[in-house]
Amino acid sequence: MVSRRQIRADLQARIEAIEGHSHTLDGPENGAFSLGLPQLDERLPGQGLSAAALHEVAGADHRDMPSAFGFLLALVMRRLKALEGNGIVLWCRQSHGPHDFGWLYGPGLAAFGFVPDRLLMVTSPKPADVLWVLEEALRSRSLAAIVGEVGPALDLTATRRLQLAAEAIATPVFLLRPPHACDASAASTRWSIAAEQKPVQAWQNPRWQADLVRCRGGRPHHWFLEWDHATHCFSMAAALADRPAQPQLQDGLLQKTG
Amino acid sequence: MRITAVNPLAAKQGLRIGQLLTDARALVSDLAVQDADPAADEKALEKLSRWCGRYTPWTTPCTEESGTDGVFLDITGCAHLFGGEQALLEDLRNRLAAWGIRARMAVADTAGAAWGAARFGRQALTVVPPRQHRDYVLPLPVSALRLEPETVEALHRMGLKTIRDLLALPRAPLVQRFGRTLARRLDQIFGKENEPINPQAPHVPYRAKQVLAEPILHTDHIAVAIGRLAQDLIRALNRDGQGARQLKLLLYRVDGYVSSLVVGTARPSNDPVHLARLFSEKLDRLASDFDAGFGIEVISLEALVTDPLPPAQLSHQTSDTSAGTRAAETPEFHQFLDRLSNRFGVAQVNFLEPRASHIPERAVAFVPAAEKQAEGGDWRARSYSEAGRPVMLLACAEPIEVIAEVPEGPPHRFQWRRVTYRVTQTTGPERIAPEWWRDKENANPRDYYCLQDEGGRRFWVYRDGFYKPDTPAPRWYMHGFFA
Structure with missing residues (x-):
C-alpha cells in the first residue's frame, strides 16, 4: 500500500520535472548560495538563493527604490562571497531609465562593503538593449552576477528567455523592477523591499522590510532584515521602540575636509 | 660627375645644374660637394606631399614625367578655408620658408598651367585668374609643357620658342614629328584633356x-x-x-x-x-x-x-563556469566588452576608478572598460569611508525646498520632486570645502547632512554656503541616497 505522503512526493516530483526545475539538483554544491541567515535560507528552495535563476527586486514604493538597490546589491555581495570574491558584476541600465536616483557611487559602494572595481557599468540607449546586454552577458560565461534595471513593461517571453539562459549557464540574473510591476514573470523569486527606520547608533547598517512576494518552489514570506556591511551578512532586526521621532544633531561630527 | 642641384650661393658664383663637377671646382675652389641621393629626395618629397594634406586631401608628388621637384595640390573647394587662393599660397610659402624650403608656386585652372606658371612665371607666387590660363601660358617657353629635354631641344632647333608658336602650327604634322606626348601636353595645359590628381593612399599594412x-x-x-x-x-x-x-x-x-x-x-x-x-x-x-x-x-x-599579440597558452580545458575560473581575464570577457563597446560606444561601458578629491562627484571617475588597464586604486584608503557616503549619487545635485527649525540647523522637512518628506533623524554636518585650485573663487563650502525620513529612507543633502546677513539664504540640494 503506497502511503499518501509518497503519492504526494511523486506528484510533486513530476510537477517539478515539468517545470524544468528540479530541487534535488539545488543545494550549496549546485549553485544555490546561502544568504547567511538560517531564517532566510530555510524558506528558500535549495537552502539558499539559486545561482542559476532569475530574481526580481522591486521597491515597495517609488521612494523605496534606493533601498531596493541596496538589497539587490546585498544579494550580489552574497553571491560574490560564495565565489570567494572573484568575478565581475555587470550592471546594465538604460540611459534616462525609469529609476532616476543617479548612478551607483563608488565611495558609497565601498562604504557599503562592495568593492567598486568589480563593477562593470553599461548604459544602453533603449530598453530592449538592456535585455540584449543581459543575454549576451550570460552567454559570455565570464560574469559572477548580472544586474539589469528594467522598466515596467517586460513580458513573460523576455523573462522566460532570461530564466532559461540563467539556468543553462548557472549565473544569477537580477532585475531591478519598478514598484507594483505585477505583470506575469518567469522569475524564480520576486522581492519587494521597503526602507525601515534605523537607529542613529547603527547608522551605517541599512534595514529593510523584505517581502518575498513570490518564490518558485517556496512560499511567500516576510522578514525584517538588517545588513552588516562589514561581514556581508543579513541579520534579523528588531523594530525600534515606539517613541516620538527626534530630530537630533550629533555633536562632534562636524568635520572639515578639503 | 655632374651637378644635380645647387644652393643660391653657388648659383651666384655661376654654377648651374648639369655642369661637370671638375668645371665647377675650377670656378670655385673651395666648393662643398654632397653626393646626390635621389631615393631620399623622393621620400622627402612624398613626406612634403603628405604634409600638404593640411590644405587638401588631394596631393601627390610630381611623377617621373613631370619632374621630381614638385607637388600637385588639387585645391578645388578648399581655398576659401584659408582666405582665398592668394592667402593659401602665402600661408604655404611662409610655412615652407620656416623650414628653410624656398618654393615657387602657382594656382591655375589646369594642373599643366599651374606646373608651367610655377616654373616659368615671373613671380615666385602666381595666381592665374579663373579662365585666363590660356592667355597666361601662351607666351611661356615650350619647356613649360612638361616635355622631354630632347623634344624641347628639337623644338628650339626649329625655332619654336613659345607655346604660342606651337599653337600656330597644324596639329597632325606636329604629332607625327614629335609624338603624342606633345599634343597631350598641349591639351592638358589648356584643359581639353582631364588630368586628375591621384592622391596618395594612406599606408594600410x-x-x-x-x-x-x-x-x-x-x-x-x-x-x-x-x-x-x-x-x-x-x-x-x-x-x-x-x-x-x-x-x-x-x-x-x-x-x-x-x-x-x-x-x-x-x-x-x-x-x-x-x-x-x-x-x-x-x-x-x-x-x-x-x-x-x-x-x-x-x-x-x-x-x-x-x-x-601576447603569447597565449593554448588551453586544453573547455570554458568552465565553475567558481574558480570566473576571472575577468578570459578572452570571452574581452570579446563581450568589445561587442558592448562597439554597440553602444566606448563611453557607455565603464568601470569605476577612485580619484583623489574630497568633492563627492569628483571622487570617482568612469573609466571606459576598453581603456582600463590594471586593478583600480584603493577605495578604502580615503577619508570618506568612515564619514559615510551614499550608494547612489545624482549626476547633478537637485535643489530642494527646506524648512529648518533654526536657520543654521539641519532641515526639519523638505520637498524634493514635489514630494514632501518629514525628517526624523539627522547626522551631520560634514563640511566639504571647495577645491581652491580648481573651483572658482566664489565657490561655497558645502555642509552635508544625512537625513532620515519617517519611512526610514535616508538622503544625502547639502547646504551650499552659509547664512549671512544681507545675502540671500543659501540653497539646499539633494545629492545622494543611502540604501
Missing part, C-alpha cells in the same frame, strides 16, 4: 579584399563575405604575430558609393569569428538605415591599428 561575381544586397550575405574576409585578414596578421585593434570595412556599391564601418577592440584580437560578428552586429543595428543601393560589388576589410 593589412587588407583583405573580395570582388564579388554578382552584387549582393542582403546583410546576411554581406555578413558571410565579412566572415571570409576576416579569415583572410587574420591569416596575414598571424604571420606577423599581430592582433587587430581597429578594423575598417569598406562596402563599394555598384553606383560608386562607398560606405565604411569601423570597429575597435580593447585587446589585440585574432579571432575572425569575433571580429566578423562585431561588424555584422553593426550592420544589424543599421538595418533600415543601411542602403545597399543596387548591390555591393566589392568588399574590403582593412586593419587600421594592430598590436603584437
Whole structure:
C-alpha cells in the first residue's frame, strides 16, 4: 500500500520535472548560495538563493527604490562571497531609465562593503538593449552576477528567455523592477523591499522590510532584515521602540575636509 | 660627375645644374660637394606631399614625367578655408620658408598651367585668374609643357620658342614629328584633356579584399563575405604575430558609393569569428538605415591599428563556469566588452576608478572598460569611508525646498520632486570645502547632512554656503541616497 505522503512526493516530483526545475539538483554544491541567515535560507528552495535563476527586486514604493538597490546589491555581495570574491558584476541600465536616483557611487559602494572595481557599468540607449546586454552577458560565461534595471513593461517571453539562459549557464540574473510591476514573470523569486527606520547608533547598517512576494518552489514570506556591511551578512532586526521621532544633531561630527 | 642641384650661393658664383663637377671646382675652389641621393629626395618629397594634406586631401608628388621637384595640390573647394587662393599660397610659402624650403608656386585652372606658371612665371607666387590660363601660358617657353629635354631641344632647333608658336602650327604634322606626348601636353595645359590628381593612399599594412561575381544586397550575405574576409585578414596578421585593434570595412556599391564601418577592440584580437560578428552586429543595428543601393560589388576589410599579440597558452580545458575560473581575464570577457563597446560606444561601458578629491562627484571617475588597464586604486584608503557616503549619487545635485527649525540647523522637512518628506533623524554636518585650485573663487563650502525620513529612507543633502546677513539664504540640494 503506497502511503499518501509518497503519492504526494511523486506528484510533486513530476510537477517539478515539468517545470524544468528540479530541487534535488539545488543545494550549496549546485549553485544555490546561502544568504547567511538560517531564517532566510530555510524558506528558500535549495537552502539558499539559486545561482542559476532569475530574481526580481522591486521597491515597495517609488521612494523605496534606493533601498531596493541596496538589497539587490546585498544579494550580489552574497553571491560574490560564495565565489570567494572573484568575478565581475555587470550592471546594465538604460540611459534616462525609469529609476532616476543617479548612478551607483563608488565611495558609497565601498562604504557599503562592495568593492567598486568589480563593477562593470553599461548604459544602453533603449530598453530592449538592456535585455540584449543581459543575454549576451550570460552567454559570455565570464560574469559572477548580472544586474539589469528594467522598466515596467517586460513580458513573460523576455523573462522566460532570461530564466532559461540563467539556468543553462548557472549565473544569477537580477532585475531591478519598478514598484507594483505585477505583470506575469518567469522569475524564480520576486522581492519587494521597503526602507525601515534605523537607529542613529547603527547608522551605517541599512534595514529593510523584505517581502518575498513570490518564490518558485517556496512560499511567500516576510522578514525584517538588517545588513552588516562589514561581514556581508543579513541579520534579523528588531523594530525600534515606539517613541516620538527626534530630530537630533550629533555633536562632534562636524568635520572639515578639503 | 655632374651637378644635380645647387644652393643660391653657388648659383651666384655661376654654377648651374648639369655642369661637370671638375668645371665647377675650377670656378670655385673651395666648393662643398654632397653626393646626390635621389631615393631620399623622393621620400622627402612624398613626406612634403603628405604634409600638404593640411590644405587638401588631394596631393601627390610630381611623377617621373613631370619632374621630381614638385607637388600637385588639387585645391578645388578648399581655398576659401584659408582666405582665398592668394592667402593659401602665402600661408604655404611662409610655412615652407620656416623650414628653410624656398618654393615657387602657382594656382591655375589646369594642373599643366599651374606646373608651367610655377616654373616659368615671373613671380615666385602666381595666381592665374579663373579662365585666363590660356592667355597666361601662351607666351611661356615650350619647356613649360612638361616635355622631354630632347623634344624641347628639337623644338628650339626649329625655332619654336613659345607655346604660342606651337599653337600656330597644324596639329597632325606636329604629332607625327614629335609624338603624342606633345599634343597631350598641349591639351592638358589648356584643359581639353582631364588630368586628375591621384592622391596618395594612406599606408594600410593589412587588407583583405573580395570582388564579388554578382552584387549582393542582403546583410546576411554581406555578413558571410565579412566572415571570409576576416579569415583572410587574420591569416596575414598571424604571420606577423599581430592582433587587430581597429578594423575598417569598406562596402563599394555598384553606383560608386562607398560606405565604411569601423570597429575597435580593447585587446589585440585574432579571432575572425569575433571580429566578423562585431561588424555584422553593426550592420544589424543599421538595418533600415543601411542602403545597399543596387548591390555591393566589392568588399574590403582593412586593419587600421594592430598590436603584437601576447603569447597565449593554448588551453586544453573547455570554458568552465565553475567558481574558480570566473576571472575577468578570459578572452570571452574581452570579446563581450568589445561587442558592448562597439554597440553602444566606448563611453557607455565603464568601470569605476577612485580619484583623489574630497568633492563627492569628483571622487570617482568612469573609466571606459576598453581603456582600463590594471586593478583600480584603493577605495578604502580615503577619508570618506568612515564619514559615510551614499550608494547612489545624482549626476547633478537637485535643489530642494527646506524648512529648518533654526536657520543654521539641519532641515526639519523638505520637498524634493514635489514630494514632501518629514525628517526624523539627522547626522551631520560634514563640511566639504571647495577645491581652491580648481573651483572658482566664489565657490561655497558645502555642509552635508544625512537625513532620515519617517519611512526610514535616508538622503544625502547639502547646504551650499552659509547664512549671512544681507545675502540671500543659501540653497539646499539633494545629492545622494543611502540604501
